[in-house]
Amino acid sequence: MKEYKRLWMxxxxxxxxxxxxxxxxxxxxxxxxxxxxxEFVDESGKTIYTEADILAGQSAWQSIGGMSVGTVxxxxxxQAPDWTADWIHREVLGWLDQQAQREFGKPYDQLSERDQATLHYDAQQAFRKNTYDQATGKVTLSADRVRSIEGVAAYYDKLFGSDPELHKLREAYAMKEDTLPDADKRAKLNAFFFWSxxxxxxxxxxxxxxxxxxxxHEPLIGNHPSAENVIWSISSVVxxxxxxxxxxxxWAFFTRHEHDxxxxxxxxxxxxxxxxxxxxALWKYLLVVAALFFTQVMLGGFTAHYTVEGQDFYGIPVADWLPYSLTRTWHIQSAIF
Ligand code: HEM
Structure with a gap:
């Protein structure tokens, strides 16, 4: 025991x-x-989203499998996109389009690179500015931003519902039709995505x-890794x-090695x-472990298959019974069991 004392210490x-x-x-x-x-409010003080909406949105998100349907x-x-990145990109593009129309009389994507760069600067100022008032707990959003948020929210409402226009996209994201059937919950989900x-x-x-x-990462508003980020990442690897x-x-120079x-x-x-x-007596345990492992591997293959077919399994519409979020969750949970 004595020789181990130093190691224990x-x-x-x-x-x-x-x-x-x-x-x-x-x-x-x-x-x-x-x-x-x-609260998030517009310039006239009208409520856009409340804390309760955001938390209800988080619950709605968890109810469909949360992190198994894209990422936050x-x-x-x-499989599906990072909703935070997707929301920022769409919201900024909606905002840029309004500025482009107002300042240049054209949609944003028809502007010269120079004019686009000017607007990127403005977007960076508008989006990165912190308008959170700690005393009241309110964030004030500009009218342009509110309009853009409404546009993104309408798109998400269709995507997480069953709008036929977005069927192909849902397939590409391996999302089942009517991912979140309740329209009120979809509105709350938007509050959560917006907050993220x-x-x-x-x-x-x-x-x-x-x-x-x-x-x-979102270059339109200057979301690049900061210098600290790069330095700390490199120094942690070093x-x-x-x-x-x-x-x-x-071990090589300060310990004795006797090779028997x-x-x-x-x-x-x-x-x-x-x-x-x-x-x-362990054979029963080993049998359960083997069965769980077999189930996990099968579910892994099944989950991976969604990447290819989106909602089907060789033409059978399996997403109606076993959506991607469920097979992925079981796949991960079987390892824990
Ligand atoms: C043939 C065997 C396997 C296949 C085909 C497979 C396939 C998959 C697929 C498709 C995903 C979802 C990826 C995503 O979109 O996030 C996944 C995730 C995962 N798998 Fe497997 N898997 C296999 C075996 C295993 C085993 C043996 C373990 C653990 C003991 C495991 C643990 C996990 C974990 C922890 C995740 C979640 C990873 C993350 O979110 O970053 N898998 N697997």
Whole structure:
């Protein structure tokens, strides 16, 4: 036991250090998380979305499998888009179109690169500016932005419903028809997506990065990785490699290695092993594990198949009974069981 004392102490120190760091950063994440404003209002004070709408939208999102239908802030399934990025892009394009018509009398995509760049600058100013009032808990949105939000919300209402115009797109995203059948819940879902986009495009107070550290990428409003982001990413990789190198170096130069000659056994040691009664009793457990593993692999293949056919399995409309979100969830959960 004595010879292990030093190792136990090192392990203890590493554990304590790791949990202190985990606790500290957990607290930081909690304190620095993006706020959920009490209300988003237009310039006349009319309510667009409330905190309750956003939270109800989050529940609506979870009710359809949440992170198994696309991603939010980059977390989830890769089949459908990242809704945050998609919402920001569509909202900014809607906003740019209104400016292009007003300033140049043409749609945004018909402008010269120079004129487009001018509008990108304006979009960056308009979207990144933080209008969250901590005292009232309200965020004020410009009339152009509200119009653009209404446009995106109408599109999402069709996409998550059963509008035949968007059938092909739903297939490409492996979303079942009428993904969220209740129109009121779809409206709440929009509030949640909008809030995720607002947090990802609005600068933190007194800083030049958004609440989500400029994530997801959106060049139209200057959502690029910040210098800190790049430096910390590189230094974490370098630190990891340095750490691994140090362990190998210390092991090679500061510990004694005595190489015992390997004696070849006369009989295969495995043939000498006698199973204990408790080991024998494990066959039931192993059978369950094997069955779960088999189910998981089958569900994995089934889920992957949605990538090719969208809603069908060799022509059978399986999305009506086992949508992508469900097969993916079971696939992941079977590993946990
Ligand atoms: C033939 C075997 C397998 C196939 C064809 C398969 C296929 C898939 C597919 C299509 C996805 C969804 C990807 C997405 O859009 O997000 C997925 C996700 C996942 N699979 Fe598998 N899988 C297999 C085996 C396994 C095994 C053995 C495990 C674990 C023990 C596993 C764990 C996971 C996990 C954790 C995810 C979620 C990943 C994420 O969200 O980033 N899979 N798999």
């Amino acid at each position: 090192i392990l203890g120190l590493i554990m304590v250090g790791s949990f202190i760091l985990l606790g500290y950063f957990g607290k930081e994440i909690y304190n620095e998380r993006p706020p959920i404003p009490a 802030w980059g977390h989830g399934a890769y 986009a607002w947090a990802a495009s609005t600068n933190r107070p007194n800083l030049d990065v958004t609440y989500t550290n400029n994530w997801p 630190t990891l490699i340095f750490g691994i190198g140090s362990v190998i170096w210390i 000659e390997i004696v070849i056994p006369e009989r295969d040691p495995l043939t000498l092993v006698k199973l204990t009664p408790s080991q024998k």
